[in-house]
Amino acid sequence: MNEAAPAMLPLAISGLVALSLALAILATVWPRQAHRIGGYGAVVVTASVLTLSALFLAAGPEPESAATRVALGGWEAPLGLMLHLDGLSMTLLVLTAVVGLATSLYSLGYVHDPIERRQFWPLWLWLWAGLNMLLLSGDAFNLYITLEVVSLSAVALVAFTGTAAAVSGAMRYLLVNILGSLSFLMGVVLLFGEHGVLDLVLLEARTEIGPTERMAAVLMTAGLMVKAALFPLHVWLAPAHGSAPAPVSAVLSGLVVTGSFYLILRLWMGPFAPLATPAFGILVGLLGVAALVWGSAQALRAGRLKSIVAYSTVAQFGYLLIAFPLMLVDPEAWKVVVFFAVVHALAKASVFLAAGTLQHAAGHDRVAEMGAILRARGRTVFALGLAGVSLMGLPFTGGFIAKYLLLEAGLGTILAGSLIGVLWVVAIAGGGLLAAGYVLRMVAPAFHHGPRDAGEAVSPWMDWVPLGLAVVAAAAGFAGTLTLHTLTLTPGAP
């Protein structure tokens, strides 16, 4: 073990927060160079996140001592607020960096108008900084503020194209989001009123089962479910995606919803853990099954490429809900859930980026009329297909490993004597079939005979980045052991 690593870690954490904020402010002040700041900045942020993860792995030999807490301004909780890094947040930070880097490089080609560029990059860098801060925060009220930074910049990016559809989609997203934020904040206020502390670790130590905790759990979870587009609170997802620029869709479905889900998981593994009962788990699981069926049905019906992908997010997040009852039987299963969310985010971002390239080439995204474009753009279709295969969970992809582990946990539930486990297993297996249905709907026209037409020229970034990210998503299975090892370094978790 490296001796210097534990000492360096707090500095590296603060440094990452400062770096991502500095980039966002710099791009705000100097919009004319914002795309350069963003392009180079993305590489630097990714490099520092990878350095941080190396330091983290080198420093954390003991699972119980692996959370690194940094007192901002030198004030320890409960007076000040603490940054908190453990295996869970480290994994998602790396995911954010990978998807963020890919999205940034893609945007270099996608947002080419010099005026639009000046508006896009500052907002995107604020969003990225917000995500990094969200994942590093260990304080309930600070989490609310970082959620606001993320939501507000995401809303602005959804409205970015300025068309009537984009603005009304963004408006709906904004209103639903504010409702979610207020609900979350009310829960935070209740917890603070009861315990007088905001720090999550201190809260966890003081939590008992009482009316305040129950109410706070309901309010905070409902607020976050809205933000994570979990069924049945996903109403904003498809309209927001419909007219958002492709990189924004990728970040929204890949990272923003995953960030909200991360927070639900963190809360239920921390302060709210004593509140989880089997009946509650089954209720959440049933919601998950409904999400899977309903989201897939919408994706199979949708006429536009981006709608298909957006509804597939609703469906895929059903798995994450189904995982809740599994976690109650086998607490270890939470690591599988996170791994699934990571693989999903990688694949989904890559599908959205590929869809954006096709849409740009065709000038529209009506699936029925895209045959010629699909036949001419083999590279992008390959990216779409490869990421889609990972979403379906075919062997040798990251999605396969994730779904296999999930099925294993489901079978464990049946062996543990729970009859409803059969439903979870059937849903997990059947969901893959449905996914195959809507992924094939997107790529099948490429294999028909017919005219070819490459459509409008696209920049090399837009041509290659989706493919690169799809390869990462498919190969994520090889990083499975490392991811699961990193996740075991989360103190307090089973």
Added chain:
Amino acid sequence: MSDLLLVVFDLVLLVGLLGVAWRCLASTDLFRAVVLFITFGLLLALAWVRLEAPDIALAEAAIGAGITGALLLVTLERLRSIVVERRRGQPDEPPDPAGADALLHALHDPPPPRRTFVPALTFALVVGGLMVTALWHQPDAVGLEPVVDEHMDVSGVDHPITAVLLNFRAYDTFLELAIVLIALLGAWSLGRYDRLPARPAPGPILPGTLRLLVPVAIVTGVYILWAGSHAPGGAFQAGAILGAAGILLVLARPRDLPMAPSSPLRLGLAAGVALFLAIGIVGLLIGPGLLGYPPAWAYPLIIVIEVAATLSIALTLVALFIAGRPAGDDR
């Protein structure tokens, strides 16, 4: 006796708050709804005073009632002028206040359908009932007051709220400043500046009032900023007051606004967060940690940050009132 009077006052305030909130939500006339919203904000500020939270009362009055009200009103006016434009096909004419009445109903918010009423009411009653139950069981938690009091001597300021906002939890305040800035970036990304749909008021009243009011507002703003170190007040409240003065100045010549050059404007808008972060990074490098100050330097650094934040907040609020990004920004 005075206790009884206060109870009566509180009850009247409570009933007034609920009544105004209900009227605001139920109003189908958007203009009336906005006015009721402003009234609601003022009553809420009174309620905060009664709850012995003068800092929040100041912020609520200045931002919740004042600036938000102005933003809502100007948005409504823009909507109205768009409607008038569509009807008349004369894009260059500002709306005629006398004739606008006939067109007002175009901006009416249709009452919600009856069938949503019962589910909505049931939902509100259930959630409200659960909230009351939860609050009923809450102990009188002491919160963080004792801990904050213990550390006041090293905070650099004499007012506990300012100590929490700018020292102990400076990160939160920094992010709140960032959120105001992001809101403006979002508004700017949607389009360029459109002329305000207001005509300069004829006669000497507006310029005369401005001549008296703006200096008073500036002095008040600076006082509230300075008072923040030892009494209720601070950057957000001061920024809102200065922003209000700026909005009045904008309204004085809505047709020919002088446009600020882009780079200094953006620098001013981001000055608060930029300076805050710069000082915070220095804190990281020399010892106390990110966004921390050496105790001896805490007071001057907090004042510097507050001044920059006030300036940025005031500028951002005026820019939000004007809405679109200045034409110079695209050059």
